[in-house]
Amino acid sequence: MLNIDFLASHNAIHKVAASQKITFSVISLSLVTLLRNNILSVWTLLFMSSVIIFYAKIPWKTYVTLLIAPIGFVFAGMIAIVLSISFAQPIPISALWHSTLLGMQLFILPNDLLRAITIFFTSISATSCLYFLILTTPMYEISPVLARLKVPTIIIELIELMYRFIFLLLQTVAQLYTAQDARLGYRTYRISFQSLSFLISALFRSIFFRHQAMTYAMTARNIEQFIIPQQFLSEKAWDQKLTIIAGGFLIVTFVLIV
Structure with missing residues (x-):
């Protein structure tokens, strides 16, 4: 993880304006977190991962390692959502799984499982949107x-x-x-x-x-x-190719939503 600063300054799009990368990252992040659609989340995850690896030229091993890191925290939160505990009430008929442990009744309901899956895909896809910004833009350009x-x-x-x-x-x-x-x-x-x-x-x-x-x-x-004052930083222009990529992402996202 100590290489993040180096990658942010030495990637294929480090000469692109930070404002453009921030705009793209924030728009994609907002769509994922507000809509909370599994298909949209998977599409965003695959798209942003492709942009990071193939366009920004970030080593895929580094990116995958960084992406795996938050999965443990997401799974810990999913357990609290998926697993229901009851001490006296009967287990609902719709329960997908149930067991008894130390007098407690443990069970999983379909709605809770679907909610946990949605949170998982939303969290990971949102993380990929943030990684696009973090791995391609140094902090001194974001400020x-x-x-x-x-x-x-x-x-x-x-x-x-x-x-x-x-x-x-x-x-x-x-x-x-x-x-x-x-x-x-x-x-x-x-x-x-x-x-x-x-x-x-x-x-x-x-x-x-x-x-x-x-x-x-x-x-x-x-x-x-x-x-750092702006006059001490080199002027960087918006990249036309990244604009086209962002436009394609928004078009496909709109089609998926509709």
Whole structure:
């Protein structure tokens, strides 16, 4: 995941205007989340994946790895939606599956299963829309666009800080875990839990000190905000090919809706 920044700056469409990529991503994301149609979600997932891999030239292994990551969270939410629990009421006749565990009656209803499937496809397709933006557009190009849209500066800076410290968090965790593992810090369950508590404590201390050092560095250079002014960024034009691709997507989406 530490390669996301590199891919965002070194892909086949990195010279395309950030405003065009943001517009395409937001429109497709809005259609998927508002309409919540399984056919539309599958179409959006396949289309956006094709654009990311074949047009933006993002390595398919990296994209698939990133796409698999949120599936675990989606499945965890699906279990809470699909599985119904009853202590005294009789199981509905329409239940697709039922079982008894420790006095509880567990069962699955058709409507709950369909709702969970819809949420699954909607979530994954929406994720692909966001990945199109994240993997093709650096954060320093997104911020000026948000500023032109009159998004409050404090919100933009919070987004940039969160984006920055996610990667610092992952890098620090990897370094601390490697250091602990080299010292046999995970050879037994008891020592593993102890090492995990030390890792979490050291992690928060490290992130706090890094944030403090970055704040001092910005203050010393008289920097008041993280947003890079537009005049320091190269001008990028809208890409005609991407416009045609987006138009084709909207036409097929309209046909599917109708």
